[in-house]
Amino acid sequence: MLKILKYSFYDLMRSRWSYVYFLFYLILGFVLLFLNNDVNKAVITLMNIIIVLTPLIGTIFGVMYYYNSREFTELLLAQPINRKKIFMGQYLGISISLTLSLVLGLGIPFVLYGLFKSAAIFNFGLLLVVGSFLNFIFVALSYNIALSTENKIKGFGYAILMWLFLAVIYDGVFLISLVMFDEYPLDKFSLIATMLNPIDLSRILILLKLDISALLGYTGAVFRKFFGTNLGMLLSMSILVFWVLIPVLRMNLKLRKKDF
């Protein structure tokens, strides 16, 4: 598996898009820091961008890589390697290279700005951890979609729809249902609904840590009360881990029956 990981990783590191993605974060980091002049504020702005952008890029990279390397995957499948290892290697290769773009792209400007002397280091660290989780989650989800869809265009469409649903539509439906049923107790509902969407969960996780959860109103209050601080963090993190594990598990199950 390590060999496949290595080649997928090198292949992606050679692709122009990895650099574009890295440069984007690098420029974003510098611009935000020097315009805001405040690490904490920059972290909040970054959060809003990362929470929507990393899932989108993860989804697109995942689907594109799968469809573009189809014939090559066939060549690998005829070699004496377990097919699970081939796909896990590719999956980790994409996820790690995207995560590296994120961590280095944002890390460099923040370190240069004097992150280590700032109190915001934990918040920033959390932001990177959550961003990395979102990379791993959405590459896994998009790989699932690609494995289940033979047609490239359809697969691409489904993947974008999945992103649109989790990043935009889900929130809309969630809000509407909160308004519609506001006469009922909604604490549990809103908690569970938030956990079922990794993007929402990441947002809440960072906002809670930033101590601006009062801005969140209802949901924030519920979350504060339910999770406390450390326990809430632990629980949310483990749910993010599940969000990685379950798609990866399904990927492996799907692979057992898949024809190439």
Add this chain to the structure above:
Amino acid sequence: MIEFKNLHKSFGKLVVLNDLDLNISEGGIFAILGPNGSGKTTLIKCLLGMVIPHKGEITYNNKSVLGKWDYRNDLNYLPQIANFPPNLTVKELIEMVKNLRPKQSNEQDLIKLFGLDDSLQKKLGNLSGGTKQKVNIVLTFMFDSNLIILDEPTNGLDPIALIHLKELIQKEKTKGKTILITTHIMSFVNEVADEIVFLLDGRIYFKGTVDELKKQTNNDNLEHAIANLIAKQYA
């Protein structure tokens, strides 16, 4: 050496392999023939573990291959469509496949034989179809394995490369190897094949030597004998 038992595979409603039984003994060149869509590639892919049959059993050297992968260390496969990652050079690709298969390889002789020395540093995306097929052949023949599977090996090859390919196949045969070939070029079959396996409607319709086939169909010409077999399907 290879045994397919009651092999069944369908894609949706289309039944591709229908309770197929086939025995392939060790040594010799076997041509797998049949009209388009008769299941030749599916049969091969089942053996390679790329397509998973719904029913049946496949054994290689008396060991089941379904769900396994290590048996593939003892077989070489030439895929029908030679598409490689466009960003890699020929040399890098060869190194990579070598790295994935910890086995003795003799790629230098083959590179020289097919005149690929000048292409080694070129990116695979820039190669012509025929040159890609030559790279494909090098990747297939550079390992020493008991079973060699060739899916349409003559695709896009120029006459000289074709002669070299035939020589290679004969050389491997004299080493006692088993070679499975699918092709539509009958003259190629006539020249190299020891035995013919003819697939029709997902079953083995005929298995035997070229002469037996000619005798059975009362036809001296192999191309017509095969056409005769296919025509029965249309009738």
